[in-house]
Amino acid sequence: MEVTTQEFKHCDLIKVKGRVDSSTAPEFSKALDKANENGRFKIAVEMSELEYMSSAGFRALLASQRNCKRYNRGEVVLVAVPVRIREALELAGFTELFKTFDDPVIAVGSF
């Protein structure tokens, strides 16, 4: 797994690549937490090169969404979610907790 954070004026674009499971989810969580520590609560998570995500990754996303939405200060949105990961998020009932976008430019512009 590889996570990179790009800061835009109105939001952070966090790109996560590879596989997020119980082994790598803590590092993914750390990137999300880091943005919050920097006072950034508007986050777009870009997943176009994400191959796999288990419930450990879903848990990280949920924790971050809770933290970002507190006091209406922001939100986590998902971008370019690959079909298999989208299906798993749907099974877990997570799709209604996150706005999703196909295009990162539109996601970043939505904030």
Next chain:
Amino acid sequence: MTFPARFDFLDEIREFVAQVAREGGFNDKEIYSLQLAADEAASNIIEHAYAGDPDADFDVSCDVYGDTLTITMRDTGKPFNPSNVKLPNLKAGLSERQIGGLGLYLMRKLMDEVHYISNPNTGNLLTMIKRRG
């Protein structure tokens, strides 16, 4: 096959299951489901049955007979009773959403059958079955 009860072996477990499933003629969507179910099951064993004991290990088998793939996992950790796991409420809003039990819930959704047998002498045996679509 025996795997150390460590999260950094999840990749190998998923690859092992994928290889058997591919040879058994399962499609990409089914293979992803099998990998996810195996990962969730193994993660639960590592996290809960062994509570992070780095020296523990567990056995994983994966076999195809006809159109049916069977994954078994056998551990000698803490006894597990699935009826003690609360089902996640998928309708709950963001703040009430409980994350515990999600792995087991996904396993049941992704597989056709999930069975647990916990025996004080032989440990926990998980059997998961999926039929080719």
